[in-house]
Amino acid sequence: MFISLEGIDGSGKTTQAKRLAEALGEGTPLVREPGGTVAGERIRELLKDPELQLDPLAELLLFCAARAQLVDEVIRPRREAGEDVVCDRFSDSSVAYQGFARGLGVERVEHLCDLATGGLWPDLTLLLRLHPEVAAERIAAEGRAADRFEGEGMELQRLVAEGYEEIASRHPRRIRVIDASADPDSVHAAVLADVGGVRA
Numbered sequence: 001m002f003i004s005l006e007g008i009d010g011s012g013k014t015t016q017a018k019r020l021a022e023a024l025g026e027g028t029p030l031v032r033e034p035g036g037t038v039a040g041e042r043i044r045e046l047l048k049d050p051e052l053q054l055d056p057l058a059e060l061l062l063f064c065a066a067r068a069q070l071v072d073e074v075i076r077p078r079r080e081a082g083e084d085v086v087c088d089r090f091s092d093s094s095v096a097y098q099g100f101a102r103g104l105g106v107e108r109v110e111h112l113c114d115l116a117t118g119g120l121w122p123d124l125t126l127l128l129r130l131h132p133e134v135a136a137e138r139i140a141a142e143g144r145a146a147d148r149f150e151g152e153g154m155e156l157q158r159l160v161a162e163g164y165e166e167i168a169s170r171h172p173r174r175i176r177v178i179d180a181s182a183d184p185d186s187v188h189a190a191v192l193a194d195v196g197g198v199r200a
């Protein structure tokens with residue numbers, strides 16, 4: 001099964017993606033977006049660089065380029081071999097950040113993602129829902145430097161959160177919403193319950 005985790009910055013999805021991959025068994029591939037391939041990690045550096053100004057469409061196309069590479073190198077081969085793959089973000093991030101928050105259009109971005117991935121969407125997407133103010137407090141507590149997206153502040157995160165709600169209502173069968181304000185163990189239990197429910 002191909003499972004993606006989604007959420008605003010600071011929602012805890014990276015921790016949960018790791019824990020899920022471990023729970024699914026040793027050797028379960030865990031990849032992140034943008035990234036997960038040599039080319040994709042280089043594109044990631046570019047996209048997260050706070051020094052860089054990017055036109056929204058250029059930004060979207062870079063995310064899609066990294067994604068096309070990841071699908072070709074990792075996700076499609078693993079899926080065809082019948083293995084699980086856990087992905088920290090996938091096309092829904094482009095729809096929420098570039099389509100909704102940056103205003104490029106939800107449907108337009110979905111179509112572009114289809115082009116980049118050959119129409120591949122996760123079998124299950126877990127959306128970690130967290131209030132943007134709480135997420136910002138978590139990021140501040142980590143004490144690290146903000147990347148290009150986090151550096152844009154609360155307004156972007158509010159729009160992204162709104163975008164995710166719209167996406168979840170567009171795809172209720174694929175996307176499960178999880179309350180990410182609980183402690184990590186409870187969130188992990190909710191993640192496993194959803195994965196188990198879809199497998200059954």
Ligand code: TMP
Nearest residue numbers: 009033034063089090093094097149150
């Ligand atoms: P992260 O790996 O720390 O979540 O950083 C990735 C950043 O890139 C995050 O702020 C979300 C953003 N992003 C997009 O804007 N569009 C996308 O398609 C993806 C995958 C990520």
